[in-house]
Amino acid sequence: MPAVPSSVIEPIWCQFEALIPAVADKHPLGCHRPRVPDRVVFDKLIQVLVFGVAYRKIEDASCSATTIRRRRDEWIAAGMFTRLEQICLDGYDKMIGLELENVVVDGCIVKAPCGGQAAGPSPVDRGKQGTKRSLMVDGQGIPIGCVTAGANRNDSPLLEATLDKLARFGFDLPEQITVHLDAGYDSHKTRDLLDTLGCDHQISTKGEPLQAGARWVVERTNSWHTRGFRKLQICTEVRTRVIDAFIAFANAIIITRRLIAQAWTRYRWNNRPHKQP
Incomplete structure (x- = not known):
């Protein structure tokens, strides 16, 4: 096969x-x-x-x-x-047409047993080495940008670098973009960043029951990465450029x-x- x-x-x-x-x-x-x-x-x-x-x-x-x-x-x-x-x-x-009016960003942590430039102590795997992917998708879940970092990095500090990937579309971006985020991004710093970039936002509130909204598409794309590509599920590469x-x-x-x-x-x-x- x-x-x-x-x-x-x-x-x-x-x-x-x-x-x-x-x-x-x-x-x-x-x-x-x-x-x-x-x-x-x-x-x-x-x-x-x-x-x-x-x-x-x-x-x-x-x-x-x-x-x-x-x-x-x-x-x-x-x-x-x-x-x-x-x-x-x-x-x-x-x-088909990309739905860039709505973009969704979320982080995903995977194992990195070999360590490397994009590895760090994983908070979900007893401190073992792991890699975090900050993934951005359009409204239908098409991957449009990704930033790699150590698993110990928080989601929020990686948001700006992830949104910078929209520059690959040049002047074809819509006038107004809404960024959908989970409760891990619920902070004044994140809202100030999105306001500076001129983006609307829908951020889940910390401490309240799960609010799925339009964010399910990024979870599906993360699943495509980890279930469809074993190399992305367990990261054995050391250099960031190879990852x-x-x-x-x-x-x-x-x-x-x-x-x-x-x-x-x-x-x-x-x-x-x-x-x-």
């Missing part, structure tokens, strides 16, 4: 392939070993992301663990995963899957799945 259905991964690969920069052959005699095809490494990275396996567990005659890590780092340095995520967002916005790259990669898959599901009832195209995803 493939890690991701071909109806989802093939359009992602087409966009990703177009972003891969040309590699110059610098060997003076031109007699080194042939370069491992990019598609092979791409498929290996999907397996790492979905199954959460170590690189050495999936190496074979076609591609070594060292090649996977080296090519991954090359693509991260070129900013390809972030650009892929942005292309998927632009495509979704063009065909962010895998999050962007997962977001690209989620956005594409939602785009196909929403477009299935609206459009017709070649290679359209026979049934709704």
Whole structure:
């Protein structure tokens, strides 16, 4: 069984392939070993992301663990995963439409047994190492921005950096944005920040029964992250830039899957799945 259905991964690969920069052959005699095809490494990275396996567990005659890590780092340095995520967002916005009038932000803590730059003592796991993801989604739960930090960081101080991710949409933002938050953000500091940014807000009140409101979509997206991508459920990467790259990669898959599901009832195209995803 493939890690991701071909109806989802093939359009992602087409966009990703177009972003891969040309590699110059610098060997003076031109007699080194042939370069491992990019598609092979791409498929290996999907397996790492979905199954959460170590690189050495999936190496074979076609591609070594060292090649996977080296090519991954090359693509991260070129900013390809972030650009892929942005292309998927632009495509979704063009065909379906992002609901940026309402955005929802919430934090999610996952295990980080290897520690690293984005790890800290987890308040929900007996002080073991963990990573927090401050995730922002639109009104339908499409991931539009994420900030990683140690698990011991509070949600509220990460809010400004998370909302700064809206800058990726440039001048296409709506005139008025309402930010939906849970009781962990219920403070004067948070309200002052949102007032400074010119955003309306709906914040759950501390000490009162759970007020779900419109925040359930971010909980669903957090579930897509942790249940659909083992690499995000247990963070074994040490460097923040690698963690962010895998999050962007997962977001690209989620956005594409939602785009196909929403477009299935609206459009017709070649290679359209026979049934709704």
